[in-house]
Amino acid sequence: MAILGIDITPDGNFAYIVVEGKTTLEKGIVNPRNLPSLFKKYAIRTLAVDNVSELFQYGRALIKLLSKLPYTVEVIEVTRDKLGFKKMEELVQEYFGVAKSHLTPLETAEYLALLASLGIGTPVKLFEEETIILIYRKISTTPGGMSRNRFMRNITHRIKSIASKIELKLKEAKLDYDLFIKEESGEVTSAKFVVYANKEVVRRYIKPMRSIDVAVTIYSAPAKRGGTPSHERYLILGVDPGVVTGLAILTLDGEVLDTAARRGLSRGDILRYVRQWGIPVLIATDVAEAPEFVKRLAAMSGAVLYTPGKDLSSEEKTEILDKINWRVKSSHERDALVAAYRAYQEYKLKFDKIEKEFGKILNLEQLEYAKALVVRGYSIAQAVSEALKKREEKEVRVVYITAEKPCGRRESALETQIRALEYENQQLRKELETLRQEYTQLRKRLEDEKWRDLRYRELxxxxxxxxxxxxKKEAELEQLKKVFIEILSNYGSKYKLIHTSETVECKGDEPVGTICRNIESVEEAVARKTLGVPLKQVAKLQLGEFYVIDQDLVKKLVEDIRRKIEERKEIDLRKIVEQYRRGLIQRHFPS
Structure with missing residues (x-):
């Protein structure tokens, strides 16, 4: 498993080293913006730092990347342990026997990685055990126009459709979540799920997605640091849920500690905010039928849910506010405060009785604990008995769990992972069956395509x-058109039309201009001693049983034939004279 050690350099860059076991994979100096590439390159699972504040100050891009990685990276602050902080030079000397008064940033990065591999240091919480699934539009539009309105309607439909599918998957996986829809001018611009599970678990069910107009991104919710109360205090929390959520925090004595109204608060955000003052033991709303958000908040925190017998009217709210004498800044804060105070009034008589009868034998912390037990359904006698058993020095560790699942944190996480794996297994089986069906269809389609391909090649x-x-035919036709035009232009002077019957089987001594159908060439005409011309050489065009004869060509061929016949006669006369001479010589001079 690769470990990345980093340390800030004087110029604001990071010295880094990547180690796996005892092997150094890479080291150097890098700009903070380029650190994320190392995680993708080496699939780093552990990040070692000497001071986590440097990471927040210089490594914002890295923290953003860590929130979006498909796996969880453990961040180790090497210089901090249960007893406090130690200098790097002290740790290096203690574990490696190297005495140095000052370490360079690259040396520091190397020793950080090595110390982390030995298990030295304390894990740092950068993210909550919550995962954000954000569905948002990728394209912004200019105001006005029918096209923009149509585009926004399409975006609204797309975001709602994707959100419905994601919500269905989360319900199937039995993952707890909050959903927030953001609207502008009546159109949905984004949807945000806050899922109360680890990012790796959530990504088994939901995958990031990017299209032309809409994107889905998944990332871990950043850790939010809140104050810690000086002692264990139990609280009444009034909640008015909505796009803007109103909160009111009261003690069990009816003292108002704070009111607030925030946009887009998740249940986790609310509980972390309230934790600054104490532990909510009673959660109240101002309507008879508690909203689903408030029910789930109470279940998540383990608090008792209070609802009035009927919805509180405006007059009742005004009357309660006059009693409290607390200035609220919005209607959301008012409704939350009224709900919390009404819940306090419901239990006030019991609280007063505990203080009156047992105030002398219980200290303040025990009194609060007894009141909290009464809220949870204990009788006054049982609550006081339990409070007396409570040791003042005992440290109470508070873990927010759902009322339906009162299991240990680790067991709950394991059960969630098991469910996730079972769901993933089920989905993979479905995908396998679908792939098998697609394979069969594709194979059949392939056979059909082969046959079609063969037929296609033939065609x-x-x-x-x-x-x-x-x-070829078009070229011939074009040529014929040219010939035909030429014939029409010169018909009568150059061309004449004859019937097949006007042609002759030439044997010899035919008159000038005879068209010979059985002669192929001038040489053949000369051999037959005819002044007829070959039909094929003088016919410009054949039209059925008619021929178009080129008369100029006839005259030319006749001249050629006549000339060659004359030449042949001269040759024959020479031969005769030569033979005659030879005969005379032989008679006069016998051998």
Missing amino acids: QTRVETLTSELI
Whole structure:
């Protein structure tokens, strides 16, 4: 498992080293913006630092990346243990026997990684055990116009559709969540889920997504630091849920500690905010039918839920506010404060009785604990008995769990992971079956495509052949058009039309201009001693049983034939004279 050690340099960069076991994979100096690439390159699971405040000051981009990684990275502050902080130089000497008065940033980074691999240091909480799923539009529009209105309606539909699918998956996985819808001018611009589970668990069910117009991103909720009360104090919390959530915090004595109204508060945000003053033991609302958000908040915190017998009217709210004498800044704070005080009034008689009868034998902390037990359903006698058993020095560790699942934190986490794995297994089986069906369909389609492909190739070859022939025919037709135009232009002076019957089987001594259908060339005409011309050479065009004859070509061929016949006669006469001479010589001079 790769470990990354980092330390800030004087110029604001980070010295870093990546180690795995005893092997150094990479080290150097890097700009803070380039640190995230190391996590993607080496799948780093542990980040070692000497001071986590440096990470918040210089490594914001890195923290943002850590929140979005598909796995959890453990951040170790090496210099801090249960007893406090130690200097790096002291740790290096203690564990490696190296005495140095000052370490360079690169040396510090290296020793941080090595010390973390030995288990030295304290894990730092950068993120809550909450995961944010944010669905938002990617494209902004200019105000006005029908196109913008149509676009925003489409965006609203897309965000609502994706949010419904995600909500269904979260319900199937039995993961607890809050959902917040953000609207502008009646149109939905984003939807945010706050899921009360680890990011790795959530990503088993929901995957990030990016399209042209809408994106879904998943990241861990940043850790929110709140104050810690000086002693264990039990509280009454009034809640008015909505886009803006109103809060009112009262002690069990009816003292108002704080009122607030915040936009987009999740249940986790509320409990962390209230934790500054103490532990909510009673959660109240001003309506008879508690909103689902308030019910789930009470279950998550383990507090008792209080609702009035009927919805509180405006007159009742005004009357209660006059008694409290607390200035509220909004209607949300008012409704929350009225709900909390009405819940206090419901238990006031019992609280007063505990103080009157047992105030002398119980200290302040025990009195508060007894009141808290009464709220949880104990009788006064039982509550006082338990309060007397409570040791003042005992440290109470508070863990927020749902009322339906009173198991240990680790067991709850394991059960959640088991459910996640079972769900993932179920989904993978469904996907496998779907893939098998798709494979069968694709195989059948492939066979069909092979047959179609063979038929296609045959047709393609046929088309290519016909196309080639068509090109040839078109060229021939074009040539014929040119010839036909030429014939029409010169008909009578150069061309004449004859019937097949006007052609002759030439054997010899035919007159000038005879068209010979059985002669192929001028040489053949000369051999037959005819002045007829070959039909094929003088026919410009054949139209059925008619021929268009080029008369100029006829005259030319006749001249050629006549000239060659004359030449042949001269040759024959020379031969005769030569033979005659030879005969005379042989008679006069016998051998």
